[in-house]
Structures are given as structure tokens and as C-alpha cells.
């Protein structure tokens with residue numbers, strides 16, 4: 001044969017082979033990693049305005065997408081339930097935390113079972129059915145205490161904490177499960193003897209990814225960091241790096257973050273910066289010792305965030321080394337806004353602040369910075385509680401909508417379209433080519449609520465306006481387009497905001513645009529009933545039930561009484577005696593009621609307070625007497641003539657005539673050791689007591 005012909009034939013055959021290979025290999029399905037962090041505020045990443053160095057997440061953002069109006073559901077457990085299932089939290093059974101709530105007849109409320117129910121599927125179950133190798137590493141917190149565990153809810157491999165609460169191998173509450181087996185200390189299970197949780201979740205994520213690759217399957221990894229949730233703990237060298245950097249204080253730092261947010265384009269410059277709340281002091285008014293203490297707290301928080309970012313870098317490097325980065329979709333978000341629990345002062349306790357045996361909470365003052373430029377915190381449905389960063393990174397799948405030089409990268413695009421956690425399931429199903437089931441393990445499955453975010457990956461789609469909903473502890477919210485209706489507490493008045501003009505929720509338009517408010521409230525009510533948010537444990541529904549006739553209540557340290565089971569203290573004197581097992585400088589000893597009516601005993605900044613709220617008029621009596629701080633019992637007696645007597649260890653310390661008795665039984669119930677839903681005193685719910693309570697005895701005066 002003619003040598004040229006031979007060459008031509010060879011060339012043609014090679015070309016044909018190449019074409020056949022290309023036709024036979026459609027782009028393989030992407031790996032998917034969903035990363036959730038815990039209690040991180042909206043402004044805590046560099047790419048959302050923070051001064052905390054987060055170069056690895058910033059790099060994902062600059063090569064991917066950032067969503068500026070993405071939402072979680074304001075609290076750990078509900079967010080995890082919603083994210084895992086693509087449903088609103090109550091539909092998955094986790095409207096609150098992981099203990100069930102009951103109605104007046106003693107039946108568990110369907111939206112508040114405290115565990116993922118059988119009417120939902122997890123992303124693990126859906127992606128496993130689609131042929132993915134499914135991995136979970138980190139904090140679970142959707143009902144392990146009630147038997148709902150990752151290894152039985154769709155994850156082929158898992159290293160998990162039931163509910164978080166620790167960072168180090170030797171932290172007090174450390175308890176790990178490796179593929180369902182409890183991991184003892186000391187390394188016998190193969191888990192190293194010494195670790196920092198942030199790094200450990202990442203190490204095991206990569207280890208399991210190697211198993212997926214060996215099995216020749218695409219992987220789905222749910223990586224749930226417990227950072228930066230309290231108790232804040234980080235390696236000392238990382239804390240040292242930040243020590244002294246926060247003496248500038250929250251006022252200036254909040255302005256600096258806001259300025260950066262405007263430069264980055266993640267906020268609209270016309271939105272006013274929400275002002276400093278009453279409970280948070282002006283930084284300049286603090287003494288040097290206070291400033292130093294607050295600097296130390298924030299240095300520990302910043303260290304937790306920075307180490308989390310470093311672990312993201314380890315994960316990305318690991319993917320790159322395995323040649324898997326290009327075709328892996330990474331989605332990153334936080335489960336709720338910055339956390340004000342423990343009040344404006346935060347907590348800094350233990351011999352080694354930031355170490356394994358310390359208890360550090362950032363508190364309201366720093367949470368206010370973390371949620372720049374918004375109002376309120378974790379628990380609330382205002383933007384500070386529910387706004388989260390969402391970063392999407394996927395070199396093979398995210399493109400610049402205009403093509404050109406930036407094609408093949410997201411080029412740091414910002415998406416201003418509102419989105420919600422329920423969209424993550426829809427997205428994962430969409431890009432993974434999975435099918436969301438109508439039935440699973442013989443149970444009918446509720447239809448998913450979200451819609452895929454994938455159209456944003458390559459274009460600027462025009463999307464239909466749809467409502468998004470929230471409910472947590474009676475707080476409620478609905479967003480429809482630019483309008484948001486939101487309230488504090490089940491009985492709180494609805495507030496209406498136009499988020500296009502005012503995302504920081506400063507100008508309440510409920511009175512002037514009442515027709516819009518009414519319409520949104522009706523939509524919210526319909527959703528709340530449809531999605532099992534109602535009936536809930538917070539609502540005034542219990543109001544119809546007659547008040548308890550008991551006169552003596554001997555309550556345990558965790559008591560949480562519904563309205564009708566609480567002491568009927570209307571127009572009646574009473575005596576409350578708190579037995580304290582370990583002293584604490586902050587938090588509620590006992591609280592009955594909320595923002596309209598109620599009473600509470602609490603410590604703030606080491607000082608004992610008694611609060612009496614009569615129809616919204618709050619009297620707070622405080623005593624600087626040191627006897628309270630060390631007392632084994634503290635007694636508050638409110639006489640029939642409204643004289644208040646406060647005693648420590650049986651010795652009367654203060655006597656004062658109050659304006660009157662409570663005129664009605666408060667709608668909110670009674671809690672020992674915290675104040676749920678509406679607050680009685682001047683603190684942020686739930687303001688848990690930092691010490692230990694062994695019990696509370698409440699005795700009502702006889703009715704005259």
C-alpha cells in the first residue's frame with residue numbers, strides 16, 4: 001500500500017477512535033460536597049466583609065459564586081433537618097431542638113418530634129439511591145438521642161458527633177461515632193489519639209473520599225463543622241495570632257466590615273447599618289480590663305473561624321491532589337447567624353481560655369459584629385438570624401454567563417436572588433442526576449420544597465418570585481420578592497420591611513402598607529399549618545386551657561412548663577426559692593412569661609436581678625450585695641401588697657415596694673435555667689444560667 005495512504009488510513013482511524021471515545025464518555029457526574037458551619041455570622045468571611053483571614057473560602061468565592069441573599073432557618077437542629085431533607089424543618093419533624101414537644105393532651109406535635117421523621121429522605125439516602133458513595137463527617141444533631149443516626153439515614157461512611165459541643169480529643173463532652181461504633185479515647189479505633197475536630201472532620205472526609213474512588217463511584221460528602229459554635233476552642237498558637245487584634249472594638253470593626261461589604265458589592269450601599277442594640281455597650285465606655293477580656297473572647301472566635309478556613313484549604317488541596325477538584329461541586333454555608341446566647345458579656349471561663357476545658361461564648365456584643373449589617377441573632381427570623389453566606393465552587397460546571405476570557409470559572413460572580421436551604425436538596429438532585437422519591441422504605445415522602453440553583457451556575461436566569469418561610473420558637477417570617485413580614489415571638493406584632501430598600505429592617509411599614517402585611521400574614525398562616533409549624537408549643541393556643549390550680553411547684557433544673565401548667569401568679573403573691581449547686585455570673589435562674597407579662601430571677605454581669613413585667617412595663621430590681629453571687633439559695637417573695645423581699649441563704653437583703661402584681665397569667669410558660677421565646681428581663685433569650693441549679697420551689701399565696 002502507498003505509504004501516504006497508510007498514513008491517511010491510520011490518521012482517519014485515530015480520529016474515528018477519538019470521536020467514538022468522546023461520544024461514549026458524556027461528562028461524568030460531579031462529586032458533591034455540602035459544607036455546613038455552625039453559628040457563624042453573615043459577615044465573618046473575608047469575602048463577605050470580615051477582617052478574619054479566610055483565604056481558602058475567599059479563593060472558592062473568587063473562582064465560583066457568592067449568593068448574597070441566601071437563608072438558613074435560624075438554629076442548629078432545624079437548619080440541619082431542612083438542609084438534609086429539602087423540606088422546611090417542621091415537615092421533617094425538627095421544628096425545634098431534639099426533644100419532642102407535646103400538645104395539651106400529651107400528644108407529640110408532628111412538627112416537633114425532635115428527630116427526623118419517616119416522611120422525609122436525607123440527601124444521603126437520595127444520592128445513595130442514585131449510585132453515589134455517601135459520606136457524613138461532623139456534627140449530626142437531628143435526633144441521635146432518639147435513634148436517628150447517619151449510618152441508618154443514608155450515609156455509607158460517617159464520623160460524627162451526636163450534637164457537637166467539643167473541639168479537642170480531651171474536651172469534656174467529647175463523644176465520637178465511626179460508622180456507627182462509639183470511638184473510645186486513646187486511638188484504638190484507628191481515630192488518632194489526639195485531634196482538633198475541625199481537622200479531624202476534614203481528614204476523615206478525605207479518607208472516605210478515597211474509599212469512594214476505590215469503589216469507582218462519585219461521592220457525596222456532607223461535612224458539618226461544629227466550628228465556630230460555643231464552647232469556642234482552638235489551638236493556642238492560632239488564638240495567639242489574633243490576640244490584641246480586637247482592641248479596636250465592635251463599633252469600629254462593624255463600620256469597617258460594612259465598608260468592605262459595600263466595596264465587595266455584597267450589600268447595597270443604601271441599606272442603613274443597623275444601630276447598636278441597647279444591651280451592647282459603646283466600646284469606648286469600657287475599661288481596659290473589660291476591653292482586654294473581650295479581645296480575648298473574639299481572638300478565640302476568630303481562631304475557630306480561621307482554622308475552619310484552613311481545613312477547607314486542606315480539603316481543596318486533597319481534592320486537587322486526587323484530580324477531583326475540577327468536577328466537584330462545593331457548597332458552603334452556615335446554619336444560623338451569630339449567636340448572642342450568654343448575653344452582652346459573653347463567657348470566658350476555665351483555666352485555659354480557648355482550651356479543651358474552657359467555656360467561651362462570644363456573646364451578644366461580638367454577635368452584633370458578626371451579623372453586620374443586620375439586626376438580631378441566631379433564634380430570630382430577622383436577617384441577623386437567618387442570613388448566611390452561600391459559596392458555590394465547581395470549575396467544570398460553573399461558567400461565566402457571558403463566556404469569553406472568564407469562561408470555565410464563576411469569576412467571583414454575585415447572585416442577589418433570594419434562596420433558602422430547601423434549595424440545596426433540589427440542586428444536589430439536579431446536578432447529580434438523582435430522582436427525589438415519592439416513597440422510601442415503604443413511607444410516603446413529602447415533596448421537596450426548594451428549586452435547583454443550577455441555572456445560576458451558567459446563566460442569569462429570570463426566576464419566578466416565590467415565597468420563603470420561617471418559624472422558630474414562635475418567631476416567624478415570610479419573604480416574597482422584596483417584601484418581608486417578620487415577628488418576634490408567637491404573639492409579637494408583625495413587622496413589614498421592603499428589603500430592596502431596607503434589608504437591615506429599620507423602617508417598619510406594617511402600619512402604612514397594611515394590605516401587604518395582611519396578605520403576607522395570611523400566606524404565612526396557611527404555610528405554618530401546611531408545614532406543621534402550627535400547632536406549635538409557643539402559640540397562645542394553650543390560652544384556652546384553664547390555669548393550673550396547684551399552689552406548690554417543686555421544679556427540676558430543666559423544667560419547662562407550658563402556660564396552663566405554670567403557677568397562676570395573676571393578682572397573687574408568691575415565693576420562689578432557687579437552689580444553686582454551682583454559682584454563675586450570667587443567666588436566668590427562673591423565668592415565667594415574656595415581653596407582655598412575667599417575672600424572672602437572673603444574674604447579669606455577676607449581679608443578681610429580679611424582673612417584673614406588668615403589661616409591658618418592666619421593673620428590674622438589682623442588688624450589688626455579694627451574698628447573692630455565692631448563695632446556695634436565693635429567695636424572691638412578692639407579697640400580696642406587691643412588696644418584694646429578696647434573700648440570700650435565708651437572710652433578707654433587700655425589700656422594695658413594686659408597682660403592683662401581675663394582672664394576668666402570662667402567655668409564655670415557665671422555664672428554669674433559661675428564658676425561652678419572649679424574654680421577661682433585659683437580656684436576649686434564652687440567656688442560660690452559667691452555673692448549676694439543683695431546683696426551684698415556687699409557692700403561691702392562698703387566693704383571698
Ligand SMILES: [Ca+2]
Nearest residue numbers: 038039076335
Ligand atoms: Ca448553630
